[in-house]
Amino acid sequence: MGGLTRSYFIQRVLMFFLTIWIGVTLTFVIPRLSGSDPTTAMLLTMMNQRGYVENADKIIESYKTSFGLNDPLPIQYIRYLGHVVRFDYGFSFARFPTAAWDMVTPALPWTLILLSVAAVLSFLIGVTVGSLMGWRKTPRWLQSILPISLTFTSIPYFMFGILLISIIAFKLHWLPATGGYSRSVDPGWNLPFIKDVLLHAVLPLISIVLTSMGGWALGMRGLMIGVNNEDYFLLAQAKGLSPARVFFRYGIRNAILPALTAFALGIGSLIGGSILVEFIFAYPGTGYTLYRAIQEQDYTVIQTITNLIIIITAAGVLILDLLYPLIDPRITYKRNVAS
């Protein structure tokens, strides 16, 4: 029978931890392979700012000790894993007394909300548009206007963002151009603030949704065309079912399965890709924070954010994996036969 079996559940959860472990290990290894020394880099910045720094060597040494960079690698690695488990990566490299985590937390809700809304919207719209394009019974007039919605796909979304800012914000003054909210409102649970936040989110949202839904639409169109030729799809029509039922139950229901996998996998790249959007709109999210951290070579902050992306992606895949047997009854079956 379909559904969630225990061995499948355990398998998937183990996979989840394994993915995270490999991912965080890479974020530990890669900066150490780069050969550039964060402490020296930081000192150079200080020198640039102040002209001259006394006892440079000592400062570097004390930094290295306080960040544990003098310890043997295995020890550093184990300590690092401890950080990962506790979600605490110590101090920010570039802004010393502040904890790295504290630099990320204020940015987190902005990004999470903006991106999850954008991701879900672009997926839903894209899937609907694509399915309609791939369905033979879609009315002609709809068939001919749907492709128009794909025009923005070929524009990179930061370009589109700039376009939106210059036209809608600067020329027409319809919406605010940048930032997460205006200075004139009090952050908190009050109506003016919430309204302000929503208004600020419109342009970044549009630029992400309009430029990324085309990909879903094109993929879904192909999947739907494939399903159109399946015997069960023909049989559903032969049964005289209503077009809506054929479309949803026998069309989208089957065509969407591969798209859902792509969606879960795409969560990570969406976060990565949002860096530019947040940068252009000066949106106070993690993408913007990451951008700044990379500029300042703030390794602990970089690690905090990359590991967060890794965990969120892995969690997305895990959730999908656990839901998958419910939406595709063949899955557990196959795995059980294989193992």
Added chain:
Amino acid sequence: MASDQKVLEVNDLNVHYFTPRGAVIAANAVNLYVKEGEIVGLVGESGCGKTTVAMSILQMVSAPGRIVGGEIKIEGQNIVNLPEKELRKIRWRKLALIPQGAMNSLNPVIKIREQMEDGITAHEKVRGVALRDKVFKLLNDVGLPERVYNMFPHELSGGMKQRVCIAMAVALNPVIIIADEPTSALDVVVQRVVAQTLLDVKTRLGVSMIMIGHDMGLQAQMVDRVAVMYAGNLVEVGPVGSIFEHPYHPYTRLLIDAIPSTKQKKSLKVTEGLTHDLRNPPRGCCFQFRCPFVRDACREKPPAFKQMAPDHFVACVQY
């Protein structure tokens, strides 16, 4: 058992697939009828247009195919060019299909119960327990246990799936069932079982059927009349006994000779010559390139049907 009432008439059916490199003539002036309670076998090799004819009857020819001429009459009503809404009412209630790919005819992600029920509820107001009992009865009728009700297609064997399809097809007691090679994807033993199931159901309900296949041996045991198709054309139609006793068309003979036999050892007859490209059929008889008895007259104009025995017609210049 067959009465003289014609429940299905196919008159001068022409179906073309409009491909970028020309129109494929997949059905050329096909004339066929099915009487009440009768099973008509439609045979011919792969690609000769059997599925095309079946799908035309359902008004479901797949793009880029189109019915370019002719009539399809169900109980006297022509359904060619009927609006989609009207067609939906006729489909399944009057015209049921057992599709070709036995393995893929059921949606892999929907339970059997739902797939059986939606065809019923789309046309009849049966709900709840009555609906469930109806499905149970249908399953019983084709020899499936009730637990199939809650299963997914992948949990069934090929034969079981095909029996589900049979149960689905008879759910609304249709006027005619079109079975497109209902057994060809199954192994030989299961083939017999499924064929028997089909016959049982047919006898009990007295439903008419078009049974498509390329296995003359299986046809011989199941159908009342046989229609032989070659490259989009019917070449011979007649009662099964008459056809096997005296096949007139050279192609029909070829098909009957191809039935394997344990009594005598035959050399496997390999296709002599290839079927022409359906995009540009030759002038004259469609079988001329492969016919051992071809003569000049065959290349001039297509032969007309001649009656050779009661109800037995052939299109060949020899007669």
